[in-house]
Amino acid sequence: MDNKVVTRFAPSPTGFMHVGGIRTALYAYLWAKKNNGTFILRIEDTDKEREVEGSIDHIIESLKWLNINWDEGPNIGGSHEPYLQSQRLDLYKKYAQILIDKGLAYPDPYTEEEVDSFRTKAESEKRPFLFRDHRPASTGVSLGGPENFEKWDGSKPLRFKVPEIKSYHWNDLVYGDLSAGPEALDDFILIKSDGYPTYNFAHIVDDIEMGVTHVMRGQEFISSTPKFLSIYEALDIKPPLYATLPPIMGKDGKKKLGKRDGAKDVLEYRNEGYLPGAMINFMALLGWNPGDDREIFTMEELIKVFDISRIGHSGAQWNDEKLDWMNKEHIKKLSLEDMKEEIFKYLPEELKSEKIISIVRERVSKWSDINDMLEKGELDFFYKEPEYEKEKLIYKNSSLEKVSENISKAIFELEKINEKDFTTDNVKNVLMQIANSLESRGELLHPIRYALSGLDKSPDPFVIADILGKNETLSRLQKAV
Ligand code: GLU
Numbered sequence: 499m500d501n502k503v504v505t506r507f508a509p510s511p512t513g514f515m516h517v518g519g520i521r522t523a524l525y526a527y528l529w530a531k532k533n534n535g536t537f538i539l540r541i542e543d544t545d546k547e548r549e550v551e552g553s554i555d556h557i558i559e560s561l562k563w564l565n566i567n568w569d570e571g572p573n574i575g576g577s578h579e580p581y582l583q584s585q586r587l588d589l590y591k592k593y594a595q596i597l598i599d600k601g602l603a604y605p606d607p608y609t610e611e612e613v614d615s616f617r618t619k620a621e622s623e624k625r626p627f628l629f630r631d632h633r634p635a636s637t638g639v640s641l642g643g644p645e646n647f648e649k650w651d652g653s654k655p656l657r658f659k660v661p662e663i664k665s666y667h668w669n670d671l672v673y674g675d676l677s678a679g680p681e682a683l684d685d686f687i688l689i690k691s692d693g694y695p696t697y698n699f700a701h702i703v704d705d706i707e708m709g710v711t712h713v714m715r716g717q718e719f720i721s722s723t724p725k726f727l728s729i730y731e732a733l734d735i736k737p738p739l740y741a742t743l744p745p746i747m748g749k750d751g752k753k754k755l756g757k758r759d760g761a762k763d764v765l766e767y768r769n770e771g772y773l774p775g776a777m778i779n780f781m782a783l784l785g786w787n788p789g790d791d792r793e794i795f796t797m798e799e800l801i802k803v804f805d806i807s808r809i810g811h812s813g814a815q816w817n818d819e820k821l822d823w824m825n826k827e828h829i830k831k832l833s834l835e836d837m838k839e840e841i842f843k844y845l846p847e848e849l850k851s852e853k854i855i856s857i858v859r860e861r862v863s864k865w866s867d868i869n870d871m872l873e874k875g876e877l878d879f880f881y882k883e884p885e886y887e888k889e890k891l892i893y894k895n896s897s898l899e900k901v902s903e904n905i906s907k908a909i910f911e912l913e914k915i916n917e918k919d920f921t922t923d924n925v926k927n928v929l930m931q932i933a934n935s936l937e938s939r940g941e942l943l944h945p946i947r948y949a950l951s952g953l954d955k956s957p958d959p960f961v962i963a964d965i966l967g968k969n970e971t972l973s974r975l976q977k978a979v
Contacts, residue, residue, distance in 0.1 A: 503535030539571030771865025884952020
């Protein structure tokens with residue numbers, strides 16, 4: 499065996515892909531890529547009752563949007579096909595047979611009602627329910643031996659006969675030494691009576707078959723790890739390395755991230771106009787840090803710097819403001835062409851002008867904010883003359899006379915600029931010269947901004963003048979006077 503790193507993301511198709519799942523996928527992906535290894539996508543669809551129609555497509559679409567591309571898995575295949583567990587049933591039977599042959603698996607002879615009554619009894623006696631306390635005599639109870647087993651015909655669940663009841667100690671790459679006592683071990687079901695394996699069994703068979711070297715997943719699996727380790731022991735196969743990821747906490751930092759604060763469908767973030775690169779960047783930092791104060795990374799940069807040893811222990815906190823900030827940083831890095839393509843998707847025909855791009859990009863943190871700008875009329879000045887009450891032109895406790903006087907000065911100076919030189923910088927030079935000669939710059943800049951845009955808060959007046967051009971700018975200023 500070579501020591502090539504193999505990681506996998508193994509979602510169950512039980513609903514939409516949320517940020518917690520994506521972060522797991524991302525870390526597994528980054529670790530594989532960093533080590534020139536293989537990243538596998540495997541769909542764990544063996545719980546037919548919990549399966550939600552459409553979720554496999556949704557998982558695939560989400561990962562693709564975020565550029566978390568698998569080397570092996572659905573749609574592209576690979577040397578361990580197929581990648582849907584429901585299509586691998588023979589393989590689980592093969593491994594089950596190995597355990598049966600070793601005397602380590604037996605058919606569960608009880609009805610569901612009987613198992614329930616054992617459970618109720620244990621609960622009423624305030625002790626944990628353990629199936630192994632009810633091992634049927636045919637298993638030889640503690641002695642065991644294949645010759646005593648009832649034959650398994652598939653009509654009953656097949657259970658694992660835990661060979662040794664003991665404590666397990668293992669090393670987690672994130673949390674260090676972990677252990678769990680014998681109560682974590684039980685004769686759990688390997689294959690259900692519907693023919694499908696349980697998660698506990700199937701994922702182990704697949705991790706073995708697919709050569710997985712590093713398993714990354716959430717803390718909820720720690721308590722079951724002794725079960726997994728006992729299966730590896732029974733099969734005489736070395737388990738993979740485990741890297742348990744810290745939970746993602748909600749905004750309050752106390753509870754795990756819930757649907758209300760961000761654990762929503764990741765494709766909703768796409769619909770809101772977040773950039774995939776920003777989402778990746780944000781999620782990478784939810785539970786991992788680069789060891790310095792850098793915060794903005796591309797996927798390529800993440801692949802270089804990502805390291806399991808820098809995954810944290812405590813829950814990382816979700817923060818919408820931070821995500822918005824990060825998205826804005828990523829928007830700044832887009833090429834003009836890319837930016838234009840995105841922004842134009844949101845603009846009505848009459849606003850599709852290159853000149854508007856700089857204004858929009860300054861003022862949004864995600865593309866859907868453009869809708870808010872349009873709704874508030876923040877871009878109307880671009881194609882219609884603003885309407886406003888003249889008093890609004892007055893800066894603080896100045897007067898209408900002053901407004902008129904100052905704007906007239908501006909008109910006089912702006913007239914001198916050639917139409918083709920009417921740029922943001924040139925307009926700025928002229929206007930700032932006048933503004934600096936006044937008691938307060940606002941006495942000029944406020945009325946100009948208002949006269950050009952009709953808005954209290956607008957892009958700076960020089961940019962607007964540039965966008966409107968010399969004629970329109972002067973006409974709006976004249977009108978104000
Ligand atoms: N199918 C499991 C889940 O979606 C995968 C857990 C694992 O990575 O082993 O939770």
